Amino acid sequence: MSNFLNFPIIPVGASTFAEKVDPLFYLLTLMSTVLTVGIFMGIVIMAAVFRKKPGVDRPSQALHAPILELTWTIIPTIVGLGLFVWGAVLFDDYIKVPEGALQIDVIAKQWMWKVQHENGMREVNDLHIPVGRPVKLTMMSQDVLHNYAVPAMRVKQDVIPGRYTSLWFEPTKTGAFPMFCSEYCGTEHSLMGGTVYVMEPQAYNEWLAGGPKVSPQEAGRFLFEEKLGCVTCHTGVSGARGPDLKEVFGHAVKLADGSSVTADEEYLRESIMEPAKRIVATFTPLMPNFANQLNDEDVANLIAYIKSLTEEEVVEVETGAPAP
Template sequence: MTPKPSALELWPAAASAVAVETDYLIFAFTVLTLMLTVPVFLAITWFAIRYRDGQEADRGTGGIRSNLIEISWMLIPFLLTLIFFVWGARLFVESKNPPPDAMVIEAVGRQWMWKFQHPTGQSEINDLHVPMGQAIKIRIISQDVIHALYLPALRMQVAALPDRYTELWFKADKAGTFHLYCSEYCGTDHSVMGGAITILRQGEYQDWLTHSGAQQSKVAAGRAIYDAYGCGGCHDAGSPVKAPKLAGLYGSAVRLADGRTITADEDYLRDKIRNPGGSRPADGGRQVMPSFAGVIPEDDLGRLVDYIKSGTGETRLGEATR
């Protein structure tokens, strides 16, 4: 359920330590800006009145000149603002480096809804449930136009781009239900493309997983996609088509025709499914696999990649040879 906004809410609640620190950064920089600019504007106003046309005043030039004052006026504000640059840069770098144990949630933006896929198979539309105290990495892509996932309570925002994955991560430390929005104008119903993020204590989150309904694992869902698109007709053992076998492919080294050697990671698998002819292998085989760009929805593509990653293709290949 989407939380109702308060009519008197001037600043969103902070649901993580990073959100609190971000607020401190904004408030402190605002204070510094006012300290540097308010005296200047007050002086401008006073001089404009004091030395206005027709007012008797001594307009002679003074003989006092001080390089120290001039240098101090430039150097001190520069050093003060540099502190905030370093502070903000540190927060930015940390936001781009999630911990290795972060729980990965797949997200797809489309006109006009958000779809979230949990590691255990549960799916949500426009609502997101996450555990408190656990690092969460959201891996996001758009199925149509550019969107942007905005979580005000976490002070986090990331663009959702077509054909390109982006990420954000956070660790929430305050239970509750908070807004999520699309902050990039994306068409007619952009204003209603929102929902809620619910932060639960660990026990409550496990209870939600148990009773949320969808219990199909990501691997099982991926195998269903594998069968639905007929991938086994070429990639299963015993197939008359000379296609690469998928067992053990993920994480292996792949030699390309241009002499490079790359690792078959998630991005490689996604690119290969979308555009099979984009990176030709060194074995010189002819590319006969059709492109699935625009054919497989992004959420189905993610499940298919999860199936290939799991290595369960080895069991499947074994079954096919019996």
């Protein structure tokens, strides 16, 4: 039996859903098989037994058989409604997220899954989660329809551009389980998958604390381009309201008072926290003071980002490798 269940088209069951959904699924499969085989065998046997042959006495046919008709109406009705109620109860369970679920954000795009954990830890395609605790994925697509499907967990859910959808499950087994995009989404759709790693809670916490987090450059880029809008003045185009920051770090900067300074970390920090103190030559001092909007970590991240602009090669910071 267990050999049969290991047959690849039947994935292992690794969530609380598997225990509940599988019996219904197997019952439906069994019923469909029995009915299909029974009906076809009946057709073949009756066609042979009651074929037209000479000398057979055929009495006039009975037109009504109330008992038989009631039987074949009432029993399937009860069976059908029973299956409906069973399925509805399971579905109710499937859409109601239990309290205390671990919250994880998932962004889908052609053709990868970007995952972000509550503490900022990010990964691509893979998903690390602890065993024995409900997990809720809140998902959105950046482009087209995708679908997050984990057969071992018996869950799948469409991921839609411009709308959040969610999915929850509670893993019951540790191990590595494949996940797939199961909505055709373009050329590399078939490669848009990854692995769900279910870990012991202790191992999960270590993973969460120790693995790659958002790099300082990436955090700085977010502040610069999205949160604080530095990019509206520092567009990098000549004639912009603020200087191009690409060639600043490590270079000499000419100041309005005629002196010149080499831009090091300290200079960058001062330019952000007290922009009026030293003004860059040819620029109007209209940069706002950001001192009370930024903590030390933000400033460090912004500096890391500005430094990265100067480096020959800007390293693309993506944690985790896409699945082969």
